[in-house]
Structures are given as structure tokens and as C-alpha cells.
Amino acid sequence: MKKKIWDFWAKNYSKLWVQKYSLGPTRTKVKHIISSYLSIEESTAMSLLDVGCGTGELLYELQGVKGLQRSGLDFSKGMIEESQKKNKDIKHYVLDVQELDKIERKFNIITCTHSLPYYPSQSDIIKKIHSLLEKDGLAVFAFASGNNWFDKIILLFVKLTTGPASYPSDKDFKKLIDGLFQIEKREVIKIKPYMPTIAVYSLKKV
Numbered sequence: 001m002k003k004k005i006w007d008f009w010a011k012n013y014s015k016l017w018v019q020k021y022s023l024g025p026t027r028t029k030v031k032h033i034i035s036s037y038l039s040i041e042e043s044t045a046m047s048l049l050d051v052g053c054g055t056g057e058l059l060y061e062l063q064g065v066k067g068l069q070r071s072g073l074d075f076s077k078g079m080i081e082e083s084q085k086k087n088k089d090i091k092h093y094v095l096d097v098q099e100l101d102k103i104e105r106k107f108n109i110i111t112c113t114h115s116l117p118y119y120p121s122q123s124d125i126i127k128k129i130h131s132l133l134e135k136d137g138l139a140v141f142a143f144a145s146g147n148n149w150f151d152k153i154i155l156l157f158v159k160l161t162t163g164p165a166s167y168p169s170d171k172d173f174k175k176l177i178d179g180l181f182q183i184e185k186r187e188v189i190k191i192k193p194y195m196p197t198i199a200v201y202s203l204k205k206v
């Protein structure tokens with residue numbers, strides 16, 4: 001059921017109205033964070049893995065970033081097929097995040113946007129992402145944050161379209177990353193008052 005719902009959305013995902021007020025603005029923020037990171041890092045070749053990449057919009061928008069070797073992972077074949085259409089030359093992993101340890105390499109940058117709330121064991125997955133990240137790497141997590149009652153109520157409606165989800169509050173997220181990551185920056189996106197708050201975390205390994 002979980003995978004099927006994303007296969008169902010795959011064909012029309014890039015046309016959904018949430019692209020305008022939620023997913024698109026998140027990508028803009030994440031691209032900005034990545035550009036800043038790349039501008040201060042001295043290496044000319046950087047690898048990036050987008051976990052839960054969906055139809056690959058972020059990967060597509062990052063094309064042309066000099067020296068950035070992009071790759072994406074998602075468990076939905078439908079989503080990956082759409083991503084492959086627009087990101088022809090990049091590596092895609094059709095994998096459940098629970099199997100992240102099957103990837104036998106590390107990355108300089110790992111992004112995970114609007115995907116964490118759907119993972120069965122968020123704590124285990126964050127540990128796996130931590131292991132996949134290079135020592136001085138950057139991890140960026142963005143998700144609708146169940147921080148207050150308003151957000152929680154709105155997110156009940158979102159769940160009707162996505163299936164089971166658990167949206168971490170700031171407090172929950174801090175617990176999830178405790179001992180693994182330190183927060184470099186926490187930013188918030190709220191384009192419309194009726195949209196849930198989106199938290200964007202830039203993290204470094206402890």
C-alpha cells in the first residue's frame with residue numbers, strides 16, 4: 001500500500017498544486033543551502049544523494065552545478081521512472097530507505113525532502129544516513145513539521161493523500177539526531193497561512 005500510493009501519484013506529481021507553495025519553495029531553499037556549502041568547500045568534485053527523490057525535481061534543478069555528481073533513491077518505481085526521464089545521466093537506486101546500508105559508498109551531501117515522515121523507523125534511517133555521509137558532509141532534511149496544533153490538524157488532511165505518516169516536531173527531530181548530527185541552521189518555510197510549517201535543517205556530523 002505504502003509504495004503503491006507513490007506509484008499512483010508519480011505521473012502527475014510535478015503538476016500538483018503543492019509544488020507551488022510547499023515542494024517548490026523547499027527546493028529553492030535546499031539549492032541555496034547546497035550552493036553556500038559548495039562555495040566554502042575546497043573540493044571540486046562533490047557527490048550528492050537525494051533520499052526519497054520522488055520524480056527528481058530537485059536533482060533536475062541541480063543539474064549544471066559544477067562538480068556535483070548527483071544520484072537519487074526512492075522505493076517507488078513510478079517515481080524513479082519519472083526522475084529518470086528528466087535526469088537521464090544520473091544513478092538511480094530503486095531501494096527502500098531501510099536498505100540504505102546496501103549502498104557501499106559515501107556521499108558529501110545527502111538531501112531528504114518531504115520524505116522522512118513516511119519512514120517506518122525514522123531513528124534507524126537517520127542512523128543509516130549518518131553512516132552514508134562523509135565526515136565533513138552536509139545533510140539537509142526538510143519536512144512539514146508537526147510543531148503545533150494548527151500544523152497537526154492540517155497534516156491530518158495531508159495524510160489522507162499519502163497514507164500513514166509521522167511529522168516530527170522540532171523536539172522530536174532533535175531527539176532523532178541526538179549524538180549523530182549537530183544543527184548548523186534551522187530555517188522555516190511558510191508561504192501561505194493555511195499551509196503547514198516546513199522546517200529545513202542543515203546538519204553536520206557530530
Ligand SMILES: C[S@@+](CC[C@H](N)C(=O)[O-])C[C@H]1O[C@@H](n2cnc3c(N)ncnc32)[C@H](O)[C@@H]1O
Nearest residue numbers: 006052053054074075076096097113114115118
Ligand atoms: C512527498 S514525496 C517527496 C518527493 C521529493 N523528495 C520532493 O521533495 O518533492 C515522498 C517520497 O518519498 C518516497 N518514500 C517514502 N517512503 C520511502 C521508503 N521507505 N523508501 C524510499 N522512498 C520512500 C516516496 O516514494 C516519495 O517519492
